Amino acid sequence: MQNENPIWQLTDDHAQRFVKLSDDVFDTPETLYSEFKSCAAHRDTLAEHGFRITDNAGGLPTAVIGEAGTGGPVIAILGEYDALPGLSQHSGKTEPNAIEDGAHGHGCGHNMFGAAAMLAATALKDWIAANNIKATVRYYGCPAEEGGAAKTYMVREGLFDDVDVAISWHPAPFTAVNQEPSLANARIDYTFHGIASHAAFEPDMGRSGLDAVELMNIGVNYLREHMPDAARVHYAYLNAGGEAPNVVQAKATVRQLIRHPDLQGCQDLIARVDKIAQGAALMTETTLERKVFSGVSNLLPNRALEQVMQAELESLGPADFDAEDRAFAAKIQATLPKGAVDSNLAVINYTPAPDQDISLCDWINPLERDGDVRAGSTDVGDVSWAVPTVQLWGTTWTLGTPFHTWQVVAHGKTPIAHKGLIHAAKVMAATGRALIENPDALAAAKAEHQAQLQKTPYVCPIPDDTMPPIKTAP
Numbered sequence: 001m002q003n004e005n006p007i008w009q010l011t012d013d014h015a016q017r018f019v020k021l022s023d024d025v026f027d028t029p030e031t032l033y034s035e036f037k038s039c040a041a042h043r044d045t046l047a048e049h050g051f052r053i054t055d056n057a058g059g060l061p062t063a064v065i066g067e068a069g070t071g072g073p074v075i076a077i078l079g080e081y082d083a084l085p086g087l088s089q090h091s092g093k094t095e096p097n098a099i100e101d102g103a104h105g106h107g108c109g110h111n112m113f114g115a116a117a118m119l120a121a122t123a124l125k126d127w128i129a130a131n132n133i134k135a136t137v138r139y140y141g142c143p144a145e146e147g148g149a150a151k152t153y154m155v156r157e158g159l160f161d162d163v164d165v166a167i168s169w170h171p172a173p174f175t176a177v178n179q180e181p182s183l184a185n186a187r188i189d190y191t192f193h194g195i196a197s198h199a200a201f202e203p204d205m206g207r208s209g210l211d212a213v214e215l216m217n218i219g220v221n222y223l224r225e226h227m228p229d230a231a232r233v234h235y236a237y238l239n240a241g242g243e244a245p246n247v248v249q250a251k252a253t254v255r256q257l258i259r260h261p262d263l264q265g266c267q268d269l270i271a272r273v274d275k276i277a278q279g280a281a282l283m284t285e286t287t288l289e290r291k292v293f294s295g296v297s298n299l300l301p302n303r304a305l306e307q308v309m310q311a312e313l314e315s316l317g318p319a320d321f322d323a324e325d326r327a328f329a330a331k332i333q334a335t336l337p338k339g340a341v342d343s344n345l346a347v348i349n350y351t352p353a354p355d356q357d358i359s360l361c362d363w364i365n366p367l368e369r370d371g372d373v374r375a376g377s378t379d380v381g382d383v384s385w386a387v388p389t390v391q392l393w394g395t396t397w398t399l400g401t402p403f404h405t406w407q408v409v410a411h412g413k414t415p416i417a418h419k420g421l422i423h424a425a426k427v428m429a430a431t432g433r434a435l436i437e438n439p440d441a442l443a444a445a446k447a448e449h450q451a452q453l454q455k456t457p458y459v460c461p462i463p464d465d466t467m468p469p470i471k472t473a474p
Helices: 006-027 036-048 110-130 150-156 209-226 263-284 303-316 323-333 340-348 380-386 406-410 415-437 439-455
Strands: 052-055 064-070 074-080 135-142 165-172 184-193 232-239 251-260 287-296 389-395
Touching: 006 036, 006 110, 006 415, 036 052, 036 064, 036 110, 036 135, 064 110, 074 110, 074 380, 074 415, 110 135, 110 165, 110 415, 135 150, 150 287, 150 380, 165 380, 165 415, 165 439, 184 209, 184 263, 209 232, 209 251, 209 263, 251 263, 263 287, 303 389, 303 415, 303 439, 323 415, 380 389, 389 415, 415 439
Parallel strands: 074 135, 074 165, 165 389
Antiparallel strands: 052 064, 064 135, 184 251, 184 287, 232 251
């Protein structure tokens, strides 16, 4: 890799400061809407690098925006820093080794996510200033991607209304421009209110909220036979009624996570799940309370932006991993489920050479891949409906490593993670520069986006009267 693009060198100039930011956030893992230390670390770094800062962005105490430059175009670079519950793990260990049993951990690499995004924004800011260019770069520090849909609320509050394009990335086991679809989803809490009673002496006097939840889940299980293959419904008990089996459980709550490849289909599927809940309430003579917790839209692809990012990715080349990186990765691969590596290769439709080391992805995957379709959900989807959006997959952990696992956390402060996040920052910064220098490419991206909105207008998946479950600082 040679520093032919000046923005690569500007990225390298700040790289170690943002490696430290990533490591600091790794050390203070916080879950949705509790990211007070992580947000503060990002805010301090923005101030250190001269960004104009907006605190409490969109009314979210753990969201922060940093802005630099003046005029247009306005380039947004998205960052995240929330962790996952129950995934505490020492970095650099190749077996499960919790820092604290039951504590949180960065099982989706968001400690790297935010750091690399801000590194890209800083490099782009410096390039704009050095060349006296009329353009604005804006870093969005976004909390609560893991289930809290913060970006959906930020879109609803108009925080992207003046943005021309959004650039993002996600840590991953391979390097590619993201063309994989995402699923629109909603998390809805269904609470059934019944009547408590002695379960042996007067069971006929009771009406069980727990029975209603269980009947609802049975109904949803039967629904799975009659919904699209790509749709998903998952559930978690938030309140199973208590610990006393000799009491008819008067109240119980289940959270249903309903996913579909597109927003309208998700709404249609939600209506069917609602009917099942109503039926469960009718069967048990309980009262149903329904509350939307969060919702996100599916990602809108933008081929014009994908082509720009792919060109910058190919110009830069892959991240440069060494023998020590590969040795660590090989030990991690030995812990993975059977078929995990082949599963990753199927997603990117890549057939390695017989003697190729595939512990780490050290190649650039093409834009046209035609791999196996896998889909999760992300609130970046709602940003993609608000503005043209492009996202990178950046290699920061071992090929085959599943998301949301201790193995992901184990990479968190390793050289693999550090090299990967710097590499991703260069791609994002270079993509921003290319769009500023090429107004025609930016115009093409915006035209494509508008054509999609004319076909299917955006409707926020979270009702206007639903507020985010924000928390107060400890």
